[in-house]
Amino acid sequence: MFATVIGALNEGFLQTLKLFAVTLIGAIPLGLVVSFGSMSHFTPLRWLTKTVVWIIRGTPLMLQLIIIFYIPGYLLESGSPWPSGESGRFLASAVAFIINYACYFSEIYRGGIQGVPVGQQEAGEVLGMTRSQIFFKVTLLQMIKRIVPPMSNEIITLVKDTSIARIISLQEVIWAGYAFLKSSHGYKGLLWPLFFTGVYYLIFNGALTLLFGWVEKKLSYFR
């Protein structure tokens, strides 16, 4: 029994990890684009970006997920644009998570960028550097150092938030654990697999905590 349950939970956690990784890969760069939008000197763009960030951060991720997965099917005559089955649920989840997390990341980036003293930018300018040289050679690393603690917080939250995708029946680890309570692999009414999913989160987040601690230490050579 134990091996069967662990096998099913592993499969579920693989889906959790996939959603986690795809969200990071999409949201980390998209967040930078959004943060540039929210700092733009072009007022309409700045207001548009800030409004989008307000809506995304101001409403539950669960609601956004439901809207992105179900609403297009009602509106489009051709039916739901998402592929059927698990792949469609994954795609919809990835889109919702990337947009949601990009907005959160953008605010962290903005704080990081604006936290770098303006004198750094000016020192680069008077040394004849281009804007992109100043960003990549001077500002970026200082910004990364500043955002590591809030980003690690947000990324650990993301690990746990992936379970929200269960609302559209994405077969992540909690879904897999809950299945044994109802009926799965010939078992019924098993409570412990659901509780056991917590171990997966604890171990993975423990590893992430160590990783971020290591990154912070790596960046502690300057102030």
Next chain:
Amino acid sequence: MSILEVKHIEKHFGATQVLNDISFTLEEGQAISIIGSSGSGKTTLLRCLNFLEKPDGGSISVRGETLFDAADPKTQLENEIRKKRLHFGLVFQNFNLFPQYTALQNVTLARELLSKERGGETKEEIEAAGRELLAQMGLADRAGHYPHQLSGGQQQRVAIARALALHPDILCFDEPTSALDPELTGEVLRVIRNLAEQKTTMIIVTHEMAFARDVADQVIFMDGGVIVEQGDPHQVIDHPREERTRQFLSHYAEN
């Protein structure tokens, strides 16, 4: 011909006029000290020369070439400003060293980026030149230190080496010792004195009156965005003609 000609510079921040009809010239190999109380426009003037602020009126010429003319939009093209500002170097009050680079890397970074663009020097040549500059600043043994491992005086000397690395025509100092403890001020002033002896063309904004008088060939006293008095250092500081200059200098005499 003067190396620098500044004519009728005007600058407003909103309704406040911070620079009003500023004109002066600077000869190659000479130094100008600019003195005056906080808010008199000294720093804004240096920032205009370094293209960190855009004047609303007037012109700036180096070696006869008009770098900026408020009346001529052709002199204000964004993509040429980068090249033009290399005529000037600027040493900031707060050093503004790049914290993630060592002293040597701070000195060589901009020159490496420039020579990547234009070709010319190898990385080794630039590094050797950087080490020599640091040695000249008395920091030969600090090349591998990060800014936070250095004292304020050492950081400011690295910043001076960083500005010198690009061989500016005119080196500007914006209150280079104002962020330093009194005991660290001397080492920075000594370095600037050495530069003056080597005939480095400089503009020095400072609150150190004795230093301003001794190091410069010309002193400018600014107040309320205008040049009140300008001329020979001993005359302006020891025998000022204007009542406003006397008032300002009397605060220093009391200390």
